[in-house]
Each structure stands twice: as structure tokens, then as C-alpha cells.
Amino acid sequence: MSFDAKFARSFTEDKIAFVQRMGLKAEILERGHVRLRAPLEGNSNHIGTMYAGALFTLAEIPGGSLFLTSFDFHQFYPIIKDMKLDFLKPATTDISCELTMTDEEIERIQAIANDTGKAEFILNTELTDTNGAVVARSKGTYQLRKTGR
């Protein structure tokens, strides 16, 4: 399956005003692999590190980006059920978030949603600074739902 790269980029960077305002950019948008980056500038808190809400957003949007690059968005749509962030150390640089999923996992989730109408899956991310240090980790529970069910 191919995907619409322009649409995936537009969704990731511009579609949601809240996200557009923080200057989040897509660095990689491939089937099963996305990497996003948020600038520290404009997203810092009262002590100059990246604000927790910006880190949450940087961890949350890749789920949507990965859906658009990897799943059949004519037949399915995703919803987020819960997300937890663990804040490990201060984020003092621009921050990146990368997410991967194997072809087998994509097909497994779509097959369940196709058969039963929905499929739950977990996405774990690490948020890293420009030195490669992990500043936060996220765990999100998503559900893929079949359109029109």
C-alpha cells in the first residue's frame, strides 16, 4: 500500500492549529517509520526547558502520522484511549520523537479491526534531545476502528 506523503505531512505539521503553533516538523514519514521534531524555541517553560505539554504533543502526534503512512485510512480510523508520559530529565534542546512498526504488526492490527470492527494497540515512544539522551518516554493506548461500524 502506498500513502499520500503530502497529506501525511500536512496532517502532522499544519492540520491541527495547536500543533502548527508549536512548529512541529516531520523529518521522516515512511510506512512503519516516522520521526518528528519540536523546536525548544517557543515551547519552553518558566525555567527554559521544553514545557511538558509540548513534550506530550510531540509524543502524541506520531501515532496519527504513523496511521496515515501505514494503515488504510479509507477503511480505518484511529482513536487514542489513554497516554502516559514519564519525564526523565530536563529537555534543554530541540526534541525528536521516533516511532516504528513492522509490516507484520500493521497487517495484524488491520486484520483484527477488519474482522471485529476494532483493534487495540500500544505505541511506546522515546523523546530524545540532540545529544541522544532520552528526556521522556510515552506509552499510548490506541484503537483502530473500521469506518462505518
Add this chain to the structure above:
Amino acid sequence: MSFDAKFARSFTEDKIAFVQRMGLKAEILERGHVRLRAPLEGNSNHIGTMYAGALFTLAEIPGGSLFLTSFDFHQFYPIIKDMKLDFLKPATTDISCELTMTDEEIERIQAIANDTGKAEFILNTELTDTNGAVVARSKGTYQLRKTGR
């Protein structure tokens, strides 16, 4: 203990650009009791409900506001360790978040931080729409630390 209401309001609404951009407003700022509100306008996602990152921010900021109205900010400062959001239903209106803490709990946390240098505590919030329906719940783990330790 009294608190600086103007400073607490400034911190809540304007101090962090990321938060200021979403138009978050403080409706109640009292010792042991804060209530904040986020407008749907400007914070909606691709399907017109409030974006998850805006809900997270609305749930996260009250911890800081409650700290400023309730704790001795000359002697202590808070850090957030983790936060989980459960998304229960679509947020289709402006959304409010209220947080309360008893005097006994405030004094208990400060006493531990004073004795040991730090004290962990949990803040649970409910995010409600203008009809009173709960659209999301948060659970945050915070740590109060003694300044200069």
C-alpha cells in the same frame, strides 16, 4: 500563608508561551482550590473536538497553579515526574479543570519536604465540558523539593 494572586494568574495564563497561545484562563485561584478553562476555539483537532495535547496542558498546569496558591514558593519548588490522561469522550465545548487540596494535605507534604528535602504527591483531575460531563481524567505524580537541597 497568603499568596501573590497576580503572580499566580500571570504564571497560569501568560508565563509559558505554549500555554498562553491556547488561551487558557484561571477562573479560581485560591489556597487549595484552582479552576482553569480552555476554549475549544483555536484548540480543536481535525474532527473539531479539543485536541489531546490541549487537554493534557489543561490538566497539567493546575498543579503549578495550586503550588503557587498553596505552598511556600520561597522554600519549595515542584517537579512533575509522570502524568497519565484517560480520554473518555470527545470534548466538544470549552473544557474546565478543577483541583482541590486540603490544608492538612498541604501541610503534610510541606513537612515531609522540609524534613527530607523532597515529598512525592499525586494529583488527580477531571476535565469537564460545559454540560458537566467528564471528557478526560488525569493522574500526575509530582515531587515537592526544598530549595537549595
